[in-house]
Amino acid sequence: MIVIKTIAEMRQLRKDAAGSVGFVPTMGFLHEGHISLVKRAKKENAVVVVSIFVNPAQFGPREDFKKYPRDIKRDLALLEPLTDIVFMPSTDEMYPKNYSSWVEVQDITEELEGAARPGHFRGVSTIVNKLFNIVEPTKAYFGQKDAQQVAVIKKMVRDLNMNLQVVACPTVREKDGLAMSSRNTYLTSEQRRAAPVLYKALMLAKELAAQGEKDAGVLRHEMTELIEKESLADIEYISVADNETLKEIHRMKLPALVSMAVKFGKTRLIDNIVLNR
Numbered sequence: 070m071i072v073i074k075t076i077a078e079m080r081q082l083r084k085d086a087a088g089s090v091g092f093v094p095t096m097g098f099l100h101e102g103h104i105s106l107v108k109r110a111k112k113e114n115a116v117v118v119v120s121i122f123v124n125p126a127q128f129g130p131r132e133d134f135k136k137y138p139r140d141i142k143r144d145l146a147l148l149e150p151l152t153d154i155v156f157m158p159s160t161d162e163m164y165p166k167n168y169s170s171w172v173e174v175q176d177i178t179e180e181l182e183g184a185a186r187p188g189h190f191r192g193v194s195t196i197v198n199k200l201f202n203i204v205e206p207t208k209a210y211f212g213q214k215d216a217q218q219v220a221v222i223k224k225m226v227r228d229l230n231m232n233l234q235v236v237a238c239p240t241v242r243e244k245d246g247l248a249m250s251s252r253n254t255y256l257t258s259e260q261r262r263a264a265p266v267l268y269k270a271l272m273l274a275k276e277l278a279a280q281g282e283k284d285a286g287v288l289r290h291e292m293t294e295l296i297e298k299e300s301l302a303d304i305e306y307i308s309v310a311d312n313e314t315l316k317e318i319h320r321m322k323l324p325a326l327v328s329m330a331v332k333f334g335k336t337r338l339i340d341n342i343v344l345n346r
């Protein structure tokens with residue numbers, strides 16, 4: 070495994086790479102969710118590149134950029150058996166002085182996370198575009214845990230005619246259903262015990278839909294009631310949306326994206342499932 074920090078080194082290694090390149094962009098503090106993406110990339114490609122970069126452009130001014138968890142030594146140890154190249158540029162390498170170009174995907178960035186975190190997806194699409202230009206992957210791997218992010222990246226790749234395939238991978242969960250996230254580390258033990266209520270609410274929505282509930286508002290209402298029973302949980306949004314446009318639906322129409330953002334103290338967790346036909 071080679072660990073590099075500059076764009077010039079990454080470009081040189083890309084030139085030398087023989088066969089397909091699988092790429093997994095991350096912000097580090099890796100867990101089994103990230104590793105599942107890396108394993109999939111290894112299975113499907115000759116060369117595996119993982120980037121570790123906490124991207125300041127996708128954090129709002131009052132968000133957790135400064136205290137986002139970091140543990141490079143541990144990350145590298147986890148990646149060692151699965152990865153050929155780790156690209157971990159500095160902030161200055163990616164955003165030098167006078168940096169002024171941004172990528173903006175419209176429409177689907179207006180809902181859900183985009184509405185709750187203004188500018189977030191501009192930061193995401195810009196850094197992912199830059200990383201794609203530097204790594205030139207054959208395939209890039211993203212987690213369904215961040216469903217809207219996958220949709221935004223797929224749209225950007227399609228709209229801007231980027232020459233790669235975007236692969237969405239299933240959400241990896243803890244035994245009690247909590248979706249793995251670097252941010253779970255912020256939770257106190259009490260909050261951690263309460264957090265699986267998100268998954269329980271998603272399962273409730275799935276059950277209601279399977280029973281033939283046709284009113285998406287009923288799903289939103291029942292999920293809200295369940296989560297509100299958990300006193301440590303503070304709902305930011307609960308959504309049942311069209312899986313393509315990400316707009317809220319009234320009558321159930323599948324496939325639908327059921328998603329939510331819920332705060333436990335200062336820690337904001339997101340989760341989702343797709344209800345299919």
Ligand code: AMP
Nearest residue numbers: 095096097102211212214215240241249
């Ligand atoms: P992050 O480091 O949070 O930016 O995540 C890097 C990639 O890992 C993104 O494509 C995420 O969607 C994906 N990811 C994060 N958590 C999970 C999870 N629990 N299961 C699957 N993929 C995940």
